[in-house]
Amino acid sequence: MAAARFNELTLNSVVAETADAVILSFDIPAELRDEYAFTPGQYLTLRDTIDGQDVRRSYSICSPLGSDTLSVGVKRIDGGVFSSHAMALNAGKSLQVMTPQGRFLAPIGGEHDYLLLAAGSGITPMVSIARSVLENEPNSTVTLCYANRSTESVMFRTAFDDLKDQYLTRFMLTHVMDQEIQDIELFNGRLDGEKLDTMATRGLITPKAYDAIYICGPQPMIEGASVALESMGVDKDKIKFELFTPNGGTPIASANASQVDPNADALKISVTVDGSTRSFPLRPGEKTVEAAAKAGVEFPYSCDNGMCATCRCKVVRGDVEMVQNFSLEPWEMEAGFVLACQVQPKSDDVLLDFDAL
Numbered sequence: 497m498a499a500a501r502f503n504e505l506t507l508n509s510v511v512a513e514t515a516d517a518v519i520l521s522f523d524i525p526a527e528l529r530d531e532y533a534f535t536p537g538q539y540l541t542l543r544d545t546i547d548g549q550d551v552r553r554s555y556s557i558c559s560p561l562g563s564d565t566l567s568v569g570v571k572r573i574d575g576g577v578f579s580s581h582a583m584a585l586n587a588g589k590s591l592q593v594m595t596p597q598g599r600f601l602a603p604i605g606g607e608h609d610y611l612l613l614a615a616g617s618g619i620t621p622m623v624s625i626a627r628s629v630l631e632n633e634p635n636s637t638v639t640l641c642y643a644n645r646s647t648e649s650v651m652f653r654t655a656f657d658d659l660k661d662q663y664l665t666r667f668m669l670t671h672v673m674d675q676e677i678q679d680i681e682l683f684n685g686r687l688d689g690e691k692l693d694t695m696a697t698r699g700l701i702t703p704k705a706y707d708a709i710y711i712c713g714p715q716p717m718i719e720g721a722s723v724a725l726e727s728m729g730v731d732k733d734k735i736k737f738e739l740f741t742p743n744g745g746t747p748i749a750s751a752n753a754s755q756v757d758p759n760a761d762a763l764k765i766s767v768t769v770d771g772s773t774r775s776f777p778l779r780p781g782e783k784t785v786e787a788a789a790k791a792g793v794e795f796p797y798s799c800d801n802g803m804c805a806t807c808r809c810k811v812v813r814g815d816v817e818m819v820q821n822f823s824l825e826p827w828e829m830e831a832g833f834v835l836a837c838q839v840q841p842k843s844d845d846v847l848l849d850f851d852a853l
């Protein structure tokens with residue numbers, strides 16, 4: 497994963513996509529083009545000061561490869577500090593934008609049949625993947641199953657209608673709605689394992705035939721779809737997913753809240769970023785992101801929840817454990833990599849290296 501860093505980028509447009517979603521598009525200066533080159537499926541972390549607080553959130557890139565601007569889709573969520581802020585942004589405003597990150601990758605090139613499964617704002621990376629594939633892989637096909645509450649909440653409806661018109665034989669789209677009755681009963685309800693099973697039985701999808709399957713949405717949808725696909729004979733390695741929220745939709749941060757013991761001795765944590773090493777004290781139970789910020793120490797992070805791997809680093813010295821991990825593979829942990837945002841030291845004088853590959 498490339499080194500993550502923030503740059504100040506200017507919004508060249510803010511376009512309402514639905515009543516509660518906007519598309520933010522950024523100009524990328526020529527000298528930063530290489531840094532902001534991306535693989536479809538990746539996301540940007542946006543950072544701004546809101547009511548005096550430094551707030552950062554990650555949003556998937558919806559632009560296709562080769563686009564002059566980088567766009568992300570932001571859907572307002574109840575109580576969402578950054579998403580509410582985003583609704584009121586205007587062109588000309590500058591934000592801190594991290595270089596593209598993420599492991600939900602759809603490398604473009606060759607000839608493939610793709611199945612994309614998305615729910616709600618989980619569609620955002622799929623727009624980038626679908627457009628990039630259709631525009632750059634002339635013999636590939638894309639089948640998209642897209643779940644929403646109702647027509648009004650469908651993001652990128654016009655973009656997908658255009659793709660259907662343009663790629664009649666290579667782009668297949670199915671809408672599934674759970675709060676709006678559609679004529680065909682199969683397309684009502686949730687996009688869960690049972691629905692996929694029925695769709696496969698009726699020949700609307702052919703799970704074993706796809707070269708890659710991308711799933712993005714809430715955790716129950718991802719888990720249900722993955723289990724169903726595997727039971728239909730799909731090789732696990734072909735299934736890639738992007739987790740937005742944990743089971744039940746509860747922000748992971750609340751499950752991971754600090755339980756700081758004020759009487760416990762603080763332990764020393766050091767971080768090496770871009771060759772420079774700085775240290776900060778961390779009390780048992782305290783979150784590394786908060787402890788580092790208090791000491792004026794910066795390291796790359798985004799979700800602060802163990803999901804995105806922006807804070808992936810290697811333990812060079814000391815002993816640590818992670819509170820939770822939704823993104824590192826077993827081999828990475830065996831090789832000594834951890835998520836800094838989830839680290840709790842088990843010994844003093846821990847050194848975490850963000851430059852390790």
Ligand code: FES
Nearest residue numbers: 798800802805837
């Ligand atoms: S910041 Fe996302 S996993 Fe640590």
